[in-house]
Amino acid sequence: MLSKKTKYGIKALAYIARKKDRKPVQASEISESENISQKFLESIMLELRKSGFLGSKKGKGGGYYLIKEPGEIRMTAVIRVLEGPIAMVPCVSLNYYEKCDDCPDENTCSVHKLMIQVRDASLQVLGENTLEDIASLK
Amino acid sequence: MLSKKTKYGIKALAYIARKKDRKPVQASEISESENISQKFLESIMLELRKSGFLGSKKGKGGGYYLIKEPGEIRMTAVIRVLEGPIAMVPCVSLNYYEKCDDCPDENTCSVHKLMIQVRDASLQVLGENTLEDIASLK
DNA sequence: TATAATCCTATCGGTTTACTAGGTTTTAAA
DNA sequence: TTTAAAACCTAGTAAACCGATAGGATTATA
Numbered sequence: 321m322l323s324k325k326t327k328y329g330i331k332a333l334a335y336i337a338r339k340k341d342r343k344p345v346q347a348s349e350i351s352e353s354e355n356i357s358q359k360f361l362e363s364i365m366l367e368l369r370k371s372g373f374l375g376s377k378k379g380k381g382g383g384y385y386l387i388k389e390p391g392e393i394r395m396t397a398v399i400r401v402l403e404g405p406i407a408m409v410p411c412v413s414l415n416y417y418e419k420c421d422d423c424p425d426e427n428t429c430s431v432h433k434l435m436i437q438v439r440d441a442s443l444q445v446l447g448e449n450t451l452e453d454i455a456s457l458k
Numbered sequence: 459m460l461s462k463k464t465k466y467g468i469k470a471l472a473y474i475a476r477k478k479d480r481k482p483v484q485a486s487e488i489s490e491s492e493n494i495s496q497k498f499l500e501s502i503m504l505e506l507r508k509s510g511f512l513g514s515k516k517g518k519g520g521g522y523y524l525i526k527e528p529g530e531i532r533m534t535a536v537i538r539v540l541e542g543p544i545a546m547v548p549c550v551s552l553n554y555y556e557k558c559d560d561c562p563d564e565n566t567c568s569v570h571k572l573m574i575q576v577r578d579a580s581l582q583v584l585g586e587n588t589l590e591d592i593a594s595l596k
Numbered sequence: 597t598a599t600a601a602t603c604c605t606a607t608c609g610g611t612t613t614a615c616t617a618g619g620t621t622t623t624a625a626a
Numbered sequence: 627t628t629t630a631a632a633a634c635c636t637a638g639t640a641a642a643c644c645g646a647t648a649g650g651a652t653t654a655t656a
Contacts, residue, residue, distance in 0.1 A: 322569075327569050331568060344601095346601070347601085348600095354560060355559070355560035359647060362602075362603080363646095369603095376601095377602080377654080378600095378601060378653045378654055380653095380655040381601080381654080382600075382653085382654070382655085408459060409460050428595050430468060430472035430592040430593055431465050431469060431592075434468070434587055435460070441579035441580060444579065445572075445575045449575070454568040454571055454572050461612090463613080463614080482632095486632085497615075497616060500633075500634080504633080504634065514633060516621075516623060516631095517630095518622095518624040518630065519623080519624060519632080520623070520632045522633090
C-alpha cells in the first residue's frame with residue numbers, strides 16, 4: 321500500500337508542476353486545494369526539498385518550486401524518496417536490498433523469482449512516467 | 459511491502475506443490491524446512507484451508523494437501539487472500555475498491571492515473587504465474 | 597515592525613504486524 | 627483402549643509504523 325505521505329507528496333508535486341509560472345507555491349495553497357492536512361504536508365514538502373526535488377523560499381511570498389523540469393523527474397525517484405523501496409520484498413530491491421533471515425538460497429526461492437518479475441513490471445511503469453506525464457490532466 | 463504472512467504462505471504452498479505424491483504434508487515439516495515459526499505458520503495454513511486452497515486431515519499422519527492442481531492456482535488469487543488488494547491505492551483496486559476522502563474527482567487525479575498503470579502491470583505478472591510456475595526450481 | 601511563510605522537534609493515539617501461549621479436538625497406530 | 631501426533635481455536639502482546647498534531651524558531655517581505 322502506498323502511504324498517505326507518498327500520495328500527498330505526488331499530488332503536491334503535480335500541483336506545482338501544473339502551474340505555468342515558476343513562482344513559489346505555498347504549502348497552505350496546496351493543502352487547501354488538495355485537501356491535505358497543512359502541518360502534515362509541510363513535513364512532506366520539507367522532505368522533498370531536502371531530497372532535491374524542490375527549492376524553497378522563506379518569508380512572505382515564499383513557497384516551494386521545482387528545481388528540475390517536470391519531464392526530467394521520474395516517478396521511480398519520487399517514490400523511492402517518499403515511500404522507500406519499489407520492490408515488494410527487500411531481497412529483490414535494487415536500492416534497498418536486504419537478505420532474508422529465512423531463505424538460505426535466493427536462487428531457488430519461489431517468492432524471490434515471482435517478486436523480481438513484479439518489481440520489473442512496476443519499475444517499467446514508474447520509470448517511463450515523469451511528473452510531466454502525470455501532471456497533465458488528460 | 460509483502461507481509462511475512464503472505465511470503466510464508468506462498469512458500470508453504472510451493473513446498474506442498476513440489477511434492478510428487480499427494481500425501482498430506484505437516485505444518486511442522488514445512489516450518490522446519492522453510493524456517494518459519496510453527497505456530498505462526500499454523501495460523502496461515504488454517505487461513506489457506508478456509509479460503510479453499512488447501513484441504514486438511516487431522517490426527518496422526520494428517521496434514522495439508524492441495525485441492526486444485528498447481529497449474530490452476532494463479533498467484534493473484536493467493537495474494538488477494540493473504541495480503542489483500544494488489545493495487546497500491548484502494549481507489550484503483552478491482553476487488554477492494556474504496557473512494558479516497560480527499561480527491562473529488564478520480565479522473566483528474568494524478569496518483570490515480572499512475573497507480574492504474576502499476577496495478578495493471580502487477581496484475582499481468584501475478585495473473586500469468588501459477589503455483590506450478592513458481593514451485594519449479596528453474 | 598508586523599506579517600507570512602518555511603523550518604524544526606517532539607509527541608501521540610491508533611493500527612498493524614509477527615508472533616507466542618495455552619490449550620481442545622480429532623485421528624491413527626500401539 | 628490408550629497414547630501420541632496432528633490440526634484447530636482463542637487470546638494476548640511487544641514492537642513498529644502511520645498519520646497526524648502542537649508549538650514554536652527562523653527568515654524574508656512589505
